[in-house]
Amino acid sequence: MDAPEKVTKQKKPESDIPLSVAERKERAWGIEQRDKKFNKIGIKYHPVKDTSTPPDNGRVTVLDHWLINQVVDMIGHPPLKIILWDGQAVYGGDKQDVPVVTLLDRGTLLRLIVDPEMQFGDLYSSGRIRFDGDMAGFLTIVFRSMGDYGAGGKLRRFITGLLHRTIGNTMARAKNNIYHHYDLSNEFYEKWLDTEAMQYTCAYFPDPQISLEQAQIAKLHHVCRKLQLKPGDTVVEAGCGWGGLARFMAQHYGVSVRAYNISREQIAFARNKAKEMGLADKVEYIEDDYRNIKGKYDVFVSVGMLEHVGTRNFKTLGDVINRCLRPDGRGLIHSIGRNQPGQMSSWTERRIFPGAYAPALSEMMDIFEHHDFSVWDVENLRLHYATTIEHWLERYEQHTDSVADMFDESFVRAWRLYLCGSIASFASGTLGLFQILFARGDNNDVPWSRAYMYSPESNNPGRREPQE
C-alpha cells in the first residue's frame, strides 16, 4: 500500500514503441513539476473551497484501501490527497499543496467503483465527494496522465467533462435538449458570460492577457474577417445563441442577417437587444430548426451549434448549406471537436448537456464532402477555449450564492464540475475547437494567402469602426 512511491519507481521502457502509461505519467508530472507549463495557457485556475458535509467517521478496512488503490492506478497517480470517511489520508498523505478529495462514506466509494462515469459527477454534486483545491488544474493533470486511448477507459470518461454519445437529434428531441440547457434562464448565463456580446462559445485571445469581453469581440471580428464580410452581404446564421454575432455583423460589417435558433428564451432576448440597438431592420431572428432554413445567402455561419446536430445529421446540414449558399458564397463552422471519434461522459450527457457530441474532423467532413465543398482553412483554438472557460469559472464562482438561490447547491456543484472538466478537456487536448472555413469547390474568389486574417488591426481586440 505505497501508491505514491510506485510512480517514481516505474521503469521507463527504452523501446521504439508508443509511449507507455508510465511514460505518459512521468511526462505529465514532469511538465507539471518543471515549470507548470501545462498552465501556460492563461490565468490561474480558481481554487475551490468545499463546505459540504464532513465525513461520517466510520471504520476503514483493507478492502477500502485496495479499492482506493485501484482508483489511483486508473487515474494515473496524480498529485492528490485522498481522505476517507475516517478523516485519514489514504493516499498522498505526505503531499503538500495538492488538491484534497474526501469520500464521505463507504457507499460513495462503492458507487464510484461500480459506475465511475456517472457517479463521480452525481456524488460530487450531492456533496458526498468533497473537493478542495484547483479542480480544473487537477483534472487537466489526470486527463494528461491518462493520455493515450487504452489508458483510463471508463474512468477517463467519468470526468471527461463535456459531451456525449452521438445520437440523431430529431427536431422534437433537439428542442427538448436545447430547453434543458439554454433555457435555464438568461439571468443565469448573464452572471458569468461576457457582458459585451453574451457569447457562450470559445473566445479568441490574440493576446492571452486581454479581458473576456475583448476576446469575445476579437472572436467575432476573427469570424467576420475569415468570411470576408462586405456591406450588403446577406448572411444566414444557424444556431445564433443570444444573437450577439448576428447583431455584431450587422452593426460592424453592414450585412443583413437571418439567424435561426430553437431556444425561445434566447430568441426573445436577441430580438429585444436588436430592437434596443436599432438593428431590427438588419437582423431577423427566427425561432426554428436549422433544417428549415429558407432562401439564398452570400454567407453561411454557425458558431457553436454543430455540437448539438449529431453526426447522423451532418449530411443533412450539408444539404441545407448547399441549398442556401450562393455560388460565390463563403461558409464558416465553429465547433467543439476531438482528435478522434469517441463518446464522452454520460454524466454530462444526462445532467448538463443532453444531445450534444463533439465530432472529430473526419466526422465533420461529412458536412462538406457530399456537395463538393472545398475546405479552405481549419484552425484549432482549443487553448483559447480553455482560457475562455477559466474566465467563465472565475465569474461563476463569484455568483454561486445567487445561483444556489435560483436553483440549489447541487446545481452549483454540478456546474462547477462541468466548467472545470471542460477547462481540463481543452487544456489537456481531450477536446479541440475547430473553425472551418469553406466555399464551393469551384469558387476561386478567395484570397491568395491567409495574411488578411492577421492584418495589424486584427491584433487589436477592440471594436473597429463600421465599414459602411
Next chain:
Amino acid sequence: MDAPEKVTKQKKPESDIPLSVAERKERAWGIEQRDKKFNKIGIKYHPVKDTSTPPDNGRVTVLDHWLINQVVDMIGHPPLKIILWDGQAVYGGDKQDVPVVTLLDRGTLLRLIVDPEMQFGDLYSSGRIRFDGDMAGFLTIVFRSMGDYGAGGKLRRFITGLLHRTIGNTMARAKNNIYHHYDLSNEFYEKWLDTEAMQYTCAYFPDPQISLEQAQIAKLHHVCRKLQLKPGDTVVEAGCGWGGLARFMAQHYGVSVRAYNISREQIAFARNKAKEMGLADKVEYIEDDYRNIKGKYDVFVSVGMLEHVGTRNFKTLGDVINRCLRPDGRGLIHSIGRNQPGQMSSWTERRIFPGAYAPALSEMMDIFEHHDFSVWDVENLRLHYATTIEHWLERYEQHTDSVADMFDESFVRAWRLYLCGSIASFASGTLGLFQILFARGDNNDVPWSRAYMYSPESNNPGRREPQE
C-alpha cells in the same frame, strides 16, 4: 443537330434544390464570359499549337454526328470547335477564339466513346486527336461545367488529370512506381522545375506575380515557419525529392535533417548537392522507405509524398510518426487532396503516375486519429498549385524539342496533357493542396495565434538570413 444552340435555350430551374447540370454550365460560362474570373489565378495559359498528322478526309455519317453530340452533352457544351476527319467543323463551327479539337479518323471517335477515360490521353499522345489552343483553360472550363458529382461520370474522369484509384503500396511496388515517375532522369525535371530548390511540389505565392523561384523559396519558408524550426532541432523528412527542403532547413534554420526517399536518382542528386553546399554534416539522405524511419525527432515533415502512400497505409504512416516524434514535436504533411474521396483518371495512373492517389481530408485524418495527434492548422493552397504548374508548363513548352530527343513525341504530348490536366484540376477545384500542421494531443507548446506565419517578413519571398 444543333448542339451549340441548346445551351442558351435551356431553362434554368427555379427550385431550391442543388444546382442542375444546366445551371452549372451557365455558371461556368457566365464566369468565363463575364471577366475571365476563372483565370484570375495567375499567368495566361500557354496556347498549344498542334503539328500532328492531318485528318484522313474520310466521309462523316449521321452516326458520327450523333456520337459527337453525346460527347458534347457529357462534357457540358464548352466553348470549343470540334473538327472531324473530313476537315469540317461538326460542333462550334461559328465560334471564334476557342480551342479546336480535331479527331483524325473514325477509329479515334469510336475508341473515345468506348473507353474515354483511358483513350483520350492515349489518342492525344499518339497524335490521333489534335488540340490547338489553350488546353489548360479549356480543361478548366470543362471540369467546372461538369461540376457536381452526378455529371460527367466516366467522361469527367477521362481528362481529370492527375491521380488514380487507391491501392495499398507494398514497399516493392512503391519502389517500382517511383522509378517510373521520378527516375525519368534528373535532366528531364531540371528543364522545367525551379532552378533554385528543384521543387516538384506546390509553390507558395504570397503575391501571384512573383517568380517560380521566389515562390518555391517562399513555400520552403512557409513550411519552416509553420513548424517553428529553431537551431538545433532534429528533423526527419519522409519523401525528400531532390532534397531541396532538407538542405534549405539546414542552411537557413540551423537544424539537422535525416531525409528518406526511395528514388535512387533523386538521392544521388541530393547527396551531391549537399556536398557542394557544404551541408553534408547537417543533412543525411537515406535511400529507404518511410516505413523504415528510425530514431526520434523534434520535427516530422513530408512534402508531396502522401500522394504515393495509399489510403490503406495511412494508419501505418501515423504509426511511424508516433514512433519517431518527440513529445513536444511538431509535424507537417503537405499533399494533394480532394474535396471528397474518389478515384481518378486511369490514364494518368497507367501512363504518368502509377500508384498515386489524392485523398480527401476525411481520409487523411486516418493518419492522425489513431494516435491522438491534434490537427492545429489546415491550409488549402490549390490556386497556388495551379499557378505553380502554369509556370512549369510554360518552361516545359520551351524544351519540347529536347524532351522529344530524350524520349519521343508522344511522351511530349502525354506530359503536356498531364500538366494541363493538373492545372485544370487545381483551378477548377477538382483537386486541392493541403498543408496540415499537427502535434501530439497534449502538446500545449503552440503559438496563441497563427499571426506568426504572417509576420511582415513572411511576405518577402526572398531568402532570409540563417538564424544561427
